[in-house]
Amino acid sequence: MFNEIKKSIEWGHDTLTLETGKIARQADSTVIATYGETMVMAAVVFAKESKPGQDFFPLTVNYQEKYYAAGKIPGGFFKREARPTEKETLTSRLIDRPIRPLFVEGFKHEVQVTCTVLSHDLENDPDIVAMIAASAALTLSGAPFLGPIGGARVGFVNGSYVLNPSVEDMGGIKDNNEQRLDLVIAGTKDAVMMVESEAYELSEKEMLGAVKFGHEQMVPVIEMIIDLAKSAAKVPFNFEYTTNSDLYKKVKKEGNKPLSDAFKISDKKERQTAISEAIEKVKASLSDEDLESDELPELIKKVESEIVRNNILKNGKRIDGRDLSTVRPIACETRLLPRTHGSSLFTRGETQGLVVTTLGAGDDEQIIDALDKEGRVNFMLHYNFPPYSVGECGRMMGPGRREIGHGKLAWRALQAVLPTAEDFPYTIRVVSEITESNGSSSMATVCGSSLSMMDAGVPLKAPVAGIAMGLILEGDEFAVLTDILGDEDHLGDMDFKVAGTEAGITSLQMDIKVAGITSEIMEKALGQAKDARLHILSEMSKSLSKTSDFSKYAPRIESLNVPSDKIREVIGSGGKVIREIVELSGAKVDINDDGLVRLASQNLESIEKAKQMIKEIVEDPEVGKIYKGKIVKLMDFGAFVNFYGKRDGLVHVSQIANERINHPKDVLKEGQEVSVKLIGLDDRGKSKLSMKIVDQETGEEIPKPAKED
Numbered sequence: 001m002f003n004e005i006k007k008s009i010e011w012g013h014d015t016l017t018l019e020t021g022k023i024a025r026q027a028d029s030t031v032i033a034t035y036g037e038t039m040v041m042a043a044v045v046f047a048k049e050s051k052p053g054q055d056f057f058p059l060t061v062n063y064q065e066k067y068y069a070a071g072k073i074p075g076g077f078f079k080r081e082a083r084p085t086e087k088e089t090l091t092s093r094l095i096d097r098p099i100r101p102l103f104v105e106g107f108k109h110e111v112q113v114t115c116t117v118l119s120h121d122l123e124n125d126p127d128i129v130a131m132i133a134a135s136a137a138l139t140l141s142g143a144p145f146l147g148p149i150g151g152a153r154v155g156f157v158n159g160s161y162v163l164n165p166s167v168e169d170m171g172g173i174k175d176n177n178e179q180r181l182d183l184v185i186a187g188t189k190d191a192v193m194m195v196e197s198e199a200y201e202l203s204e205k206e207m208l209g210a211v212k213f214g215h216e217q218m219v220p221v222i223e224m225i226i227d228l229a230k231s232a233a234k235v236p237f238n239f240e241y242t243t244n245s246d247l248y249k250k251v252k253k254e255g256n257k258p259l260s261d262a263f264k265i266s267d268k269k270e271r272q273t274a275i276s277e278a279i280e281k282v283k284a285s286l287s288d289e290d291l292e293s294d295e296l297p298e299l300i301k302k303v304e305s306e307i308v309r310n311n312i313l314k315n316g317k318r319i320d321g322r323d324l325s326t327v328r329p330i331a332c333e334t335r336l337l338p339r340t341h342g343s344s345l346f347t348r349g350e351t352q353g354l355v356v357t358t359l360g361a362g363d364d365e366q367i368i369d370a371l372d373k374e375g376r377v378n379f380m381l382h383y384n385f386p387p388y389s390v391g392e393c394g395r396m397m398g399p400g401r402r403e404i405g406h407g408k409l410a411w412r413a414l415q416a417v418l419p420t421a422e423d424f425p426y427t428i429r430v431v432s433e434i435t436e437s438n439g440s441s442s443m444a445t446v447c448g449s450s451l452s453m454m455d456a457g458v459p460l461k462a463p464v465a466g467i468a469m470g471l472i473l474e475g476d477e478f479a480v481l482t483d484i485l486g487d488e489d490h491l492g493d494m495d496f497k498v499a500g501t502e503a504g505i506t507s508l509q510m511d512i513k514v515a516g517i518t519s520e521i522m523e524k525a526l527g528q529a530k531d532a533r534l535h536i537l538s539e540m541s542k543s544l545s546k547t548s549d550f551s552k553y554a555p556r557i558e559s560l561n562v563p564s565d566k567i568r569e570v571i572g573s574g575g576k577v578i579r580e581i582v583e584l585s586g587a588k589v590d591i592n593d594d595g596l597v598r599l600a601s602q603n604l605e606s607i608e609k610a611k612q613m614i615k616e617i618v619e620d621p622e623v624g625k626i627y628k629g630k631i632v633k634l635m636d637f638g639a640f641v642n643f644y645g646k647r648d649g650l651v652h653v654s655q656i657a658n659e660r661i662n663h664p665k666d667v668l669k670e671g672q673e674v675s676v677k678l679i680g681l682d683d684r685g686k687s688k689l690s691m692k693i694v695d696q697e698t699g700e701e702i703p704k705p706a707k708e709d
Helices: 086-102 126-141 167-171 204-232 245-262 268-284 296-315 401-415 441-455 486-491 519-544 564-571 573-585 604-618
Strands: 005-011 014-020 029-035 038-046 059-065 111-119 150-157 160-163 181-187 192-202 330-334 342-348 351-360 366-369 374-377 379-384 427-436 465-474 477-482 494-500 505-512 556-561 588-591 596-601 626-635 638-644 647-652 673-681 687-690
Touching: 005 204, 014 126, 014 204, 029 126, 038 126, 059 086, 059 126, 086 111, 086 126, 086 181, 086 192, 086 401, 086 505, 111 126, 126 150, 126 181, 126 204, 150 167, 150 204, 160 204, 181 204, 192 204, 192 401, 204 505, 204 519, 245 268, 245 296, 268 296, 296 465, 296 477, 296 486, 330 441, 330 519, 342 441, 342 519, 351 441, 379 401, 379 441, 401 427, 401 441, 401 494, 401 505, 427 441, 441 465, 441 494, 441 519, 465 486, 465 519, 477 519, 494 519, 556 604, 564 573, 564 588, 564 604, 573 588, 573 604, 596 604, 638 673, 638 687, 647 673
Parallel strands: 059 111, 379 427, 647 687
Antiparallel strands: 005 014, 014 029, 029 038, 038 111, 150 160, 150 181, 181 192, 192 505, 330 342, 342 351, 351 427, 366 374, 465 477, 465 494, 494 505, 556 596, 588 596, 626 638, 626 673, 638 647, 673 687
8 A cells, every 4th residue: 555665874873764655645745754753744745837927936845843743732722833933934944945046947836845743852853854854855756856955963062073962952052061053054965055053152163164064974864865766756847947048138238238337336226226227228128029028037137147246256346346355334323212221223334223122030031832842031032124124115014934034043143142140130132123224134133232232231241243245156266255235145146144253153154046165165255254253343342332331221130049948938828928029029029949039120129128028038037136026916924026027026024124014015015116136046946035125216236334343
């Protein structure tokens, strides 16, 4: 009934297995990849015809995590998987980026790749397994895919690279002083296609070594997919792509001069207007038959690409007149918004980000309910890209894949320099509003976020800057571009983003539109990016020196530790005690399982009051110390006084006053506030108090009279 085909290799610390022919047989191809006990199924379907007038490649990658894979039931009211999580969105992008450039030129048939996590052993991250499964499924499907690709995760521990470190190792990277890198790499047998990483100030040499190591380690996986394809691949889809050479010649003849002139204009809006006018001039020269050609938009783009690329390679001149390594003018400002905790405006050429930092308490942390972990996150970075930033009208919706991806890239760049929760017990939320865009807005977000957080008083270990690099590659000839424009990104071959401090790299992201790049190109790009990063950090430092202290509108947070056996007493039955502390003090109170208590309020008096109430619960009163108290009961032999939290003590009748009194009620009454000194404990551990040695007006101890000689 089934024609099962299976291949396995020993890879890293586990066995990697690919199998096909048993499940989801109506898809064009389905492959189940297993690594350890993590299993991901990738199903591929592609349309056998393209839609009329289709002018882009409609590839969709959907990575989905099923909670049953880890033996969990989803949280929430509906108890089922709903909209994609951040991890699912990021992994979908991770798989899309290296496979998209490998479909043959001109192929515009709809392709859908669905990766479903079926089992998760909580040790091996499903993202790499999903990427390998998707690559294998595409290779078997018969679609015109120039793969396969492989993928790998690389760690860096004590100067050595590690293949596919565990989820536990990478999940705690910030708390693991030994682990300094979480890098995902994908590529073909000959070249690297994609890199995504977060790092702890690695040098350019160390980062390049990680990329080389990862590429070497993925080669056996690619060879296994090829071996599987020999037995299980479908007949290749019959697809031929030819361009209308006569129409191309007409477009080039009419458009070369006006488009060349348009691309010499440095201002983005003026350039776009001139390009539009040049395209209209080209169209006016064409026949109705030529205008109806589906190839026309692509041929116009081809002429544009040739103009820009040839000018860079032959003349070393870019669209805005810069040379290959110059960064556009930079302007930095901080403390723009009066009521926010921290704000900055970072402008680089025609790219601008308004970045705002908000500080919160423990209950502002983001709750994570993921497939492999549950917990809280105290640093959030959210990126918004409104349509007005590029001078366009558009629908204002929730964050899409691009917004989530760019925000996470900036998050990765900054996490290495954040203070520990013990040193800075705040929840940090950074929001980047991109107000202009012509070039890398994600790297502007990195720079603006550093400025904004330092403006808010966050003690970063060092400021972080980021830069986007581009590439023009024609045969053996290439040019690496620093601080690329939007058009250079659109018409170029690489988007290479590097962020870091003066000491080293904290994040690297690379996407390639060609069949891969060499180590020589990557080494040059890293070196050029370092020079640009140091230049930007120098410009940022001019603004950082002007920042002021902690915003008066930010909450104040203080911490204290309570013994673990006293936590229950602080919380109280059903949270009664902690609610009372919050109500009476006005401060927010958070307590964790280790006994760490965080108190937050804009009013320092509230914090001090809450702190004192907690101390009175967990600490014993000190013998010899004076306390304020309230009389709760009068007896013949003395008065009971509530003097330290819920603690009561006895003021014996002989300790009420220096003179003899018949009954305590003669001089005292219930509810009266008094000052008492703890003079000792009786044999049952009960507190013994004295009033007569304390001045009831000042609350100070009455000095003993000097002894006569």
